Amino acid sequence: MGAIKSKFFRSKSGSRKEKGDKKVKEKKQKKTVNLPDSHSARKIVDPRLPFSNYRQIFSIRNAWKAIQRSMEECAxxxxxxxxxxxxxxxxxxxxxxxxxxxxxxxxxxxQDFEDKAMDIYVIFDGVIANLEDVDKALQEIQYGAPATQFSHKMVKDYQGAFMETIRLHLGSDRFTETTENNYKLLYEFIQEELCKHIEDDESTVIDDSKAEVDESETVVDDSRMVADTEVEVNLCMDDTS
Structure with a gap:
């Protein structure tokens, strides 16, 4: 009877050991499972954008959240x-x-000043929100461009003030070199598209200068006509004499 009990005990303890070993193997297997790539790494960036990977877009959006919380103040x-x-x-x-x-x-x-300051920030906000839908982002630029009253040179000159505000608002911890480079790329993209939908004051000045040249040529032509008239008068006087 004792032998039967001991045999039963050994078989029972052996099965427990096998279950324990099986659980250990399962835990080891779980630890060695390869994790899938992150969702952002798999996303494809529209070739019209100046970014090489989606992480740049993620970085821009993440930083912009801090600006959005006090956008009127930043603008x-x-x-x-x-x-x-x-x-x-x-x-x-x-x-x-x-x-x-x-x-x-x-x-x-x-309030009028704040509203005018917001005109350009609204464009940035719309573009950043639609970096995965570039057609919509371009529509945001086209729609908002006239309200800015910017010329091509003004868009270029605005960049320094814009980047400085972003830097001060985010602080040195969040405004890293990577963030700065990404925002510069974003600004250049918006600048290029924005200039397609606004008038260029410099070209107007150039046209005015051309008009001045044309007027001077007219004056020269008029003086020649006067000179020719004087010659004809003198010839007529000679004939009568």
Whole structure:
């Protein structure tokens, strides 16, 4: 009877050991399973965008979330910095009370000034939200371009103020070299597309200068006509004499 019990005990303990070994093997197998690539790594970037991988888009969006939380403040700060750096552009917005002669810092409380400052930020916000749908992003640029009243040169000059605001708002910990490079690429993309839908003041100046040249040529032609007339008069006088 004792022999039968001991045999039964050994077979029972042996089965427990086998189950334990099986669980250990399963745990080891779970640890060695290869994880799939991240979702962002598998996404394809539209070739019209200046980015080589989706992580750049993710980085831009992640940083922009901090800007969105106080976008009106950031837009106003950028516009003040922009006009302080380029005072000659103030005349573009003469309709805003106090922008010509007043202290720009006081304009933080001016709703018209804030609305105008937001015109360009709304474009950035729309583009960043649609970096996976570039056709929609381009529509955002086309639709918002006229409201900015920017010329080609103004778009270029605005970049410094924009990047400085992003840097100060994010802080040195979040505004890394990678973030800076990604935002520069984004800005250049928007600048190129924006300039397709706004007038270029510089070209207008060039056209005016051409008009001045044409007028001077007309004056020269008129002087020649006067000279020819004087010669004809002199010849007639000689004939009569």
């Amino acid at each position: 106003t700060e950028t516009f003040i910095r922009f006009l302080n750096n380029h005072t000659n552009y103030k005349e573009k917005y003469a309709s805003i009370s106090g922008i010509q002669d007043g202290d720009l810092e006081e304009l933080r409380k001016n």
